Amino acid sequence: MAALNQPGDFINVARKAELYDLITPKVFGQDELLDMRDQFARCGYVKLSSLLSQEALAVFREEMEQLEQLASRKRFEMPGYLTPRKLSVAGGGLIKSHSPALYSLYHHYALRNCVEQITGRPIYTCTHPEEYMVANFLHNNGDTHGWHLDDPAYALILFAETPPEQAGGEVEFISNWLDLCRRKNRKPDENIQDLIAWAEENGMVDRHEHKSGDAYLLRADINLHRVSPLKNAGDRRSVVNLAFQATAVADYGLTADLLYGMSAVV
Template identity: 30%
Template sequence: MADEIESLVEAHGVRRGMSFKETGHTPRQMRNVRHREISEHGTVIPEVYATPDLLAALTRVAGEPVLPCPYEPERYVITELEQSGDTHGWHWDDYSFALVWVVACPPAEHGGFVQCVPRTYWNKQDPQLHRQFIAQPIHSFELRPGDLYLMRTDTTLHRVYPLSRGRRLIINMGYASRADLHKPISHETMDGLWHGSREEQAGQTV
């Protein structure tokens, strides 16, 4: 898995810098590889994503069925933070679950650790991030290469603390709950962040 992620980000990674009004104009500064390129050029990742054993394990941890994401661009995305200031800023995900595989991560004193605010609600028209921080505590988690974590991402506001040194490389695998299959879901931030061309340059605000 790690070898394939490394080779894909080297061959197909695209540098992006954006912010989104749906999450209070929080920044995204990173390099990524989209689902399309992973599916076309990867073998291990597409095979592992929906294996029955993995889905069964995630279901046991979550306490409810964990299902492949119906919206293919959110199934898996590689993200690399490589420059000082790189971050995946505060946001929620459209679907219920994310399984994150950590390939590389610096010590916590150099950033790159995860912060989250559970039991929060995403209003895309008025996210009120500061009110979320006041209402609920912010939890922080240090990560090491080889770690995996499962997060409830539709009701957990979360971010990656900005990098100051080193490198953070992960693949995010998105999954759905049964409830996700029966509710309207728009994809503004996902489409804006991941769907640019290879020539896309940093600095765009959506």
């Protein structure tokens, strides 16, 4: 282990241990687990209410508040999807360098075990240097993370802050988007606005609100999803996304690089 030479090093190690120890294994009853596996298999989404204890949430929020000071502000239209990105972000590299406590969550056995219990299969570490763990901050009226697919299969989203009910910031998704695009003979990541409108008209868009301390698991590579725009000044939404692959080897496009990486768009 590297020597601890600065007072801040001891604080970081203590905070890392504190948050890591506060995240306890989630024990599901057999019937509850079967229901969640069935829901995830059908629609690719499971809500995990109050996954974080109040003690863990307090530490999590403090770490997020500090990380937000280093986050980069983004405002652009993602190529291909032609959907907006208006938010502040911190990629995996920044999190690892400046928030050891948050970084420790990516390797936390309890969180990984939770994902594997729901999916019913092994998961694998995301090999992208930035996308494996990202923090997203929506803190202005109109902030949004527009429609997209992720390259990693699974996204576990942990909520530090959420806006009031019906004030925007909901996760919205269209289940089995890839299947829909195949049936419609469409590309899933190009000029999709009219197909999204069609899905909305036909009741195919699911919406879910969450509270601080909640989490959800999403099959993010096949279900088109977005965060709806915040409606009011002063409302806030801050989350960490832990990404996991369904296979040991996975291909990655350029969208994560554009939002979080060296080629990020400002």
